[in-house]
Amino acid sequence: MPQNQIQLYYKNVMAEAIGPEHGISQKQFDELAEIVTPMIPKINQEIQGAQIWPDKTKTKFGLLHADKTIAESVMELIVEFKEHCENLVILGIGGSALGNIAVQTALNPYMYNLDPAQRKGPRLFVFDNVDPMQLGSFLDWIDNRLDKTVFNVISKSGKTPETAAQFLTIRKLLLDKLGPDALKKHIVATTDPQKGTLRKIATNAGIKCLEVPDDIGGRFSVLSAVGLFSAAMCGIDIDALLAGARDMHARTSGLDFKQNPAAVNAAIQYHYYNSGKPISVMMPYSYALKDFADWYRQLWAESLGKADSLEGGKVHVGPTPVKALGATDQHSQVQLYREGPNDKVFTFLDVENFNRKIDIGPHPDSAPELDYLSGKELGELLNKEKKATEYALLKDQRPCLSVIFPEVNAYTVGQFIFLFEVTTSFAGALFNIDTYNQPAVELGKEATFALMGKTGPYKKGMTYEQFAQKIREKTKTDRHFIV
Amino acid sequence: MPQNQIQLYYKNVMAEAIGPEHGISQKQFDELAEIVTPMIPKINQEIQGAQIWPDKTKTKFGLLHADKTIAESVMELIVEFKEHCENLVILGIGGSALGNIAVQTALNPYMYNLDPAQRKGPRLFVFDNVDPMQLGSFLDWIDNRLDKTVFNVISKSGKTPETAAQFLTIRKLLLDKLGPDALKKHIVATTDPQKGTLRKIATNAGIKCLEVPDDIGGRFSVLSAVGLFSAAMCGIDIDALLAGARDMHARTSGLDFKQNPAAVNAAIQYHYYNSGKPISVMMPYSYALKDFADWYRQLWAESLGKADSLEGGKVHVGPTPVKALGATDQHSQVQLYREGPNDKVFTFLDVENFNRKIDIGPHPDSAPELDYLSGKELGELLNKEKKATEYALLKDQRPCLSVIFPEVNAYTVGQFIFLFEVTTSFAGALFNIDTYNQPAVELGKEATFALMGKTGPYKKGMTYEQFAQKIREKTKTDRHFIV
Numbered sequence: 001m002p003q004n005q006i007q008l009y010y011k012n013v014m015a016e017a018i019g020p021e022h023g024i025s026q027k028q029f030d031e032l033a034e035i036v037t038p039m040i041p042k043i044n045q046e047i048q049g050a051q052i053w054p055d056k057t058k059t060k061f062g063l064l065h066a067d068k069t070i071a072e073s074v075m076e077l078i079v080e081f082k083e084h085c086e087n088l089v090i091l092g093i094g095g096s097a098l099g100n101i102a103v104q105t106a107l108n109p110y111m112y113n114l115d116p117a118q119r120k121g122p123r124l125f126v127f128d129n130v131d132p133m134q135l136g137s138f139l140d141w142i143d144n145r146l147d148k149t150v151f152n153v154i155s156k157s158g159k160t161p162e163t164a165a166q167f168l169t170i171r172k173l174l175l176d177k178l179g180p181d182a183l184k185k186h187i188v189a190t191t192d193p194q195k196g197t198l199r200k201i202a203t204n205a206g207i208k209c210l211e212v213p214d215d216i217g218g219r220f221s222v223l224s225a226v227g228l229f230s231a232a233m234c235g236i237d238i239d240a241l242l243a244g245a246r247d248m249h250a251r252t253s254g255l256d257f258k259q260n261p262a263a264v265n266a267a268i269q270y271h272y273y274n275s276g277k278p279i280s281v282m283m284p285y286s287y288a289l290k291d292f293a294d295w296y297r298q299l300w301a302e303s304l305g306k307a308d309s310l311e312g313g314k315v316h317v318g319p320t321p322v323k324a325l326g327a328t329d330q331h332s333q334v335q336l337y338r339e340g341p342n343d344k345v346f347t348f349l350d351v352e353n354f355n356r357k358i359d360i361g362p363h364p365d366s367a368p369e370l371d372y373l374s375g376k377e378l379g380e381l382l383n384k385e386k387k388a389t390e391y392a393l394l395k396d397q398r399p400c401l402s403v404i405f406p407e408v409n410a411y412t413v414g415q416f417i418f419l420f421e422v423t424t425s426f427a428g429a430l431f432n433i434d435t436y437n438q439p440a441v442e443l444g445k446e447a448t449f450a451l452m453g454k455t456g457p458y459k460k461g462m463t464y465e466q467f468a469q470k471i472r473e474k475t476k477t478d479r480h481f482i483v
Numbered sequence: 484m485p486q487n488q489i490q491l492y493y494k495n496v497m498a499e500a501i502g503p504e505h506g507i508s509q510k511q512f513d514e515l516a517e518i519v520t521p522m523i524p525k526i527n528q529e530i531q532g533a534q535i536w537p538d539k540t541k542t543k544f545g546l547l548h549a550d551k552t553i554a555e556s557v558m559e560l561i562v563e564f565k566e567h568c569e570n571l572v573i574l575g576i577g578g579s580a581l582g583n584i585a586v587q588t589a590l591n592p593y594m595y596n597l598d599p600a601q602r603k604g605p606r607l608f609v610f611d612n613v614d615p616m617q618l619g620s621f622l623d624w625i626d627n628r629l630d631k632t633v634f635n636v637i638s639k640s641g642k643t644p645e646t647a648a649q650f651l652t653i654r655k656l657l658l659d660k661l662g663p664d665a666l667k668k669h670i671v672a673t674t675d676p677q678k679g680t681l682r683k684i685a686t687n688a689g690i691k692c693l694e695v696p697d698d699i700g701g702r703f704s705v706l707s708a709v710g711l712f713s714a715a716m717c718g719i720d721i722d723a724l725l726a727g728a729r730d731m732h733a734r735t736s737g738l739d740f741k742q743n744p745a746a747v748n749a750a751i752q753y754h755y756y757n758s759g760k761p762i763s764v765m766m767p768y769s770y771a772l773k774d775f776a777d778w779y780r781q782l783w784a785e786s787l788g789k790a791d792s793l794e795g796g797k798v799h800v801g802p803t804p805v806k807a808l809g810a811t812d813q814h815s816q817v818q819l820y821r822e823g824p825n826d827k828v829f830t831f832l833d834v835e836n837f838n839r840k841i842d843i844g845p846h847p848d849s850a851p852e853l854d855y856l857s858g859k860e861l862g863e864l865l866n867k868e869k870k871a872t873e874y875a876l877l878k879d880q881r882p883c884l885s886v887i888f889p890e891v892n893a894y895t896v897g898q899f900i901f902l903f904e905v906t907t908s909f910a911g912a913l914f915n916i917d918t919y920n921q922p923a924v925e926l927g928k929e930a931t932f933a934l935m936g937k938t939g940p941y942k943k944g945m946t947y948e949q950f951a952q953k954i955r956e957k958t959k960t961d962r963h964f965i966v
Contacts, residue, residue, distance in 0.1 A: 094815055111624045131769060131770040131865055137593035162864075168845065288614075302819065320805065320823070331701075334927060354616050357615065360652050363651060364688065388928075394957065439818075448868050450871075451870060453859075471870065475870050478494050
């Protein structure tokens with residue numbers, strides 16, 4: 001196996017670590033192996049784009065046959081845009097933002113946007129909301145910097161209301177301030193290869209495009225052009241990211257369950273969901289990795305929170321992912337995690353080597369009680385806090401997994417992304433649901449269209465106007481219930 | 484009632500809105516009123532500092548008899564430090580950071596730190612972790628700005644390992660770079676009025692102090708000097724914050740359950756925890772309010788996640804608070820929220836008036852399908868997305884509360900803080916646990932001491948060295964479980 005591999009450590013979910021009531025016995029583990037092992041070849045085909053499961057949405061996990069051309073097309077645009085780009089602004093939401101944010105937090109310095117000495121590319125801003133106070137503050141600042149700014153609008157269809165609204169706002173600003181040629185020079189559109197609203201607009205306006213291939217769903221798209229353009233613009237080594245993913249693919253396609261980290265990870269999560277622990281906490285002990293807990297939160301929730309079993313019939317399944325951060329949340333959540341209901345499985349992200357040493361200063365003479373810290377190193381403290389917290393959780397029979405990073409770099413981050421994407425595919429197969437669709441998002445989207453005044457037919461026998469009326473009636477404020 | 488009051492809207496948790504299986508019937512609501520009404524006078528006394536409940540930790544909710552002197556002492560130090568402060572750095576964790584962050588995000592512009600034109604005080608940085616990569620990046624930047632920087636170290640005892648480690652590191656830096664007088668000029672310590680490590684150090688070094696009064700616990704401390712100093716330094720109207728709290732106190736002390744927003748809020752949360760919905764999601768539809776969901780997460784988890792009933796005997800209670808953000812999380816969590824298990828109660832934070840209008844630009848001719856957005860206003864879109872999402876959730880019988888802000892300002896934020904603090908007190912009384920302690924945090928803290936090399940007696944019959952040995956054995960890596 002190549003050097004610098006991330007590893008999954010699962011002893012502390014086993015009965016021998018936390019006892020038989022909450023731990024997994026060897027017998028249960030072997031039973032999980034029996035269920036999951038036959039799925040491994042199927043998941044391998046699924047990841048390659050094959051249509052394995054009956055009645056399932058087209059597989060949207062196309063990374064493996066697309067990475068090379070994606071990286072090349074991204075690098076071409078980098079050359080074209082980097083020179084006049086001091087500010088890169090992502091307009092996107094959900095899978096078109098979370099991966100970009102997570103990669104940036106992981107692989108660029110904390111002070112990247114504030115300190116020119118610490119960046120190798122433009123400042124990066126990601127807008128994944130339509131809040132007028134937030135965007136307004138940004139527009140006030142960017143106003144006289146537009147000529148040095150590039151907007152990367154990311155939407156498969158271009159119809160997502162939030163991204164469309166941002167795009168129309170920015171489009172008008174660029175046209176008003178910089179004239180009719182501004183769109184070509186200041187916008188990159190990441191969208192469907194052929195069809196859709198954004199592709200159409202881009203073609204007409206001469207806006208350069210990157211592709212969101214058909215076989216990659218939003219929440220699995222960070223290693224496509226969706227995530228790679230902003231990463232490469234900001235100086236991140238995207239080849240190393242992709243190499244990490246490929247090397248993890250080799251590991252997660254192994255047919256031996258006990259050597260396959262995605263299969264083991266998914267099996268353990270599945271076991272706990274079915275054993276009274278429906279909450280899955282991801283808690284990095286690393287500021288750099290904190291936004292990957294947020295990325296995971298979408299991947300896990302949107303993939304596994306489903307009402308329909310593939311075999312038909314209604315179920316309501318789906319673990320609730322929760323993001324946390326060590327050591328910070330020791331002073332916020334650990335009281336609940338230890339003493340509250342034993343309804344959670346924890347996944348820590350550990351970093352062995354922080355690549356930065358900060359020595360804690362000596363204690364003043366007046367405070368000898370701080371002697372134990374004096375001259376120690378901050379990373380040592382953080383890692384020992386993790387060990388101490390895990391020890392405390394184990395004492396209360398709370399199951400703990402750890403993903404161990406030798407260090408945080410593009411190669412290990414690429415591995416991590418791929419590991420959790422494949423883990424999600426295994427989990428979806430175990431829950432027997434369609435991992436790749438998100439049918440429940442539609443109703444809210446259509447309701448937004450209706451309330452914003454869209455006209456014409458909504459569905460059989462109902463116009464958008466009628467639908468809007470229905471929503472207004474249902475959500476009408478009843479003053480009796482105001483306090 | 485004064486103008487500009489926030490309000491709790493609870494129709495959409497009632498059976499008439501979401502049906503009898505998941506909704507609260509009028510009869511159930513009346514039963515909750517019967518349970519909670521007799522608690523109201525007790526909670527009122529508790530908030531005033533009285534010792535109401537037997538065997539309960541000393542009440543730590545001392546805001547109401549301390550606010551005036553607190554605000555005055557804060558303003559004195561503002562005058563002294565503001566002039567040479569271009570960067571204010573909070574060193575604190577948990578309740579010594581979350582409130583500061585939330586108030587800043589709520590009441591100052593998004594681009595505050597990056598845009599000098601948008602700030603009325605110093606840049607603000609809050610370090611609530613001991614991550615060497617994060618802090619290292621900051622130290623690289625601050626290095627030649629130390630003479631214009633003030634560090635506000637916040638710790639009741641001064642013994643919290645994370646804050647102590649940060650403090651020792653910064654103390655050495657200031658002494659090395661700016662000489663022996665630097666501590667007086669560049670540090671403000673917020674700590675115990677008399678005793679403890681930080682008070683001792685501050686007294687010896689001539690460091691100016693603010694007080695964390697005895698009767699205010701960390702997670703209830705944002706309206707004390709803990710939160711008010713950074714707020715006032717950054718130009719926030721702390722008198723309006725405190726006025727909001729006082730006016731909410733008048734409302735939450737009302738003896739009529741149905742007119743008391745804290746009592747109603749707590750009763751509904753309690754009902755759902757006991758009805759198969761142990762997850763409590765707070766989802767602001769406002770970027771400004773997003774960090775209040777994080778503040779709430781500590782308040783709720785650390786106060787209510789408890790193992791011991793006040794009547795004796797082991798229980799394991801405590802709802803799991805989850806933070807979310809609208810509209811962003813519609814594309815991340817709403818799939819799970821609608822189709823997953825019906826195990827959550829939602830609290831939206833609505834803002835009626837965003838104080839900023841952003842017009843969405845016109846659609847290009849090639850995309851008439853975006854006509855419904857053209858010329859509309861971004862805040863309207865955000866609020867209609869909320870209504871649309873709530874409509875979709877109600878369709879799946881998911882209970883939804885809304886807290887409605889007329890606008891986000893210091894006065895309404897002060898109300899919100901106080902409302903949720905008192906709600907927490909009511910909830911603690913309903914769960915029959917000690918709202919104000921956090922016994923489960925201790926073991927991890929002691930384990931950290933031990934692993935960091937503290938010596939001497941830990942507890943009866945065991946030294947820290949022996950304890951460290953025990954932890955190392957228990958958490959020793961077993962290679963058999965690595966994959």
